[in-house]
Amino acid sequence: MPNSSDIVDVVAGEPGSKSDITMFRENRDNFDQKQSFKGDLGYIGEDLIDTQIKKPRNKELTTKQKTSNKEFSSKRVFVEHRIRSVKIFRVVQDRFRLNPKKYEQVILTICGLVRLRIGSLILPVEIYPMPSG
Secondary structure (H helix, E strand, O other): OOOHHHOOOOOOOOOOOOOOHHHHHHHHHOOOOOEEOOOHHHHHHOOOOOOOOOOOOOOOOOOOHHHHHHHHHHHHHHHHHHHHHHHOOOOOOOOOOOHHHHHHHHHHHHHHHHHHHOOOOOOOOOOOOOOOO
């Protein structure tokens, strides 16, 4: 979401290494063809994903290109900060040592904790007390 105000989609991943662009290409039919995305330099070559301008080999970017990249980065930095918030829990980057069937549940729980921390998790207005006795 704009300004990283919420986490709207989570892909828990699959066993083994797979690049983000490969996962996007496998799931691109699930998105509207008119929808566009912002991505990092790993997504260069995808028509649905806007990326920064990459510096050509043995050349420099023009001032206009550098300005464009700074504007692009200023909009994407919020997403990178939210990714960092999830990675703090280290489940994403370390080897998962629990039952592999629980991985998605753990990731979704972490995303829920991050959403709670940033204030986008909607909790019930009334909290019912537990019956005593």
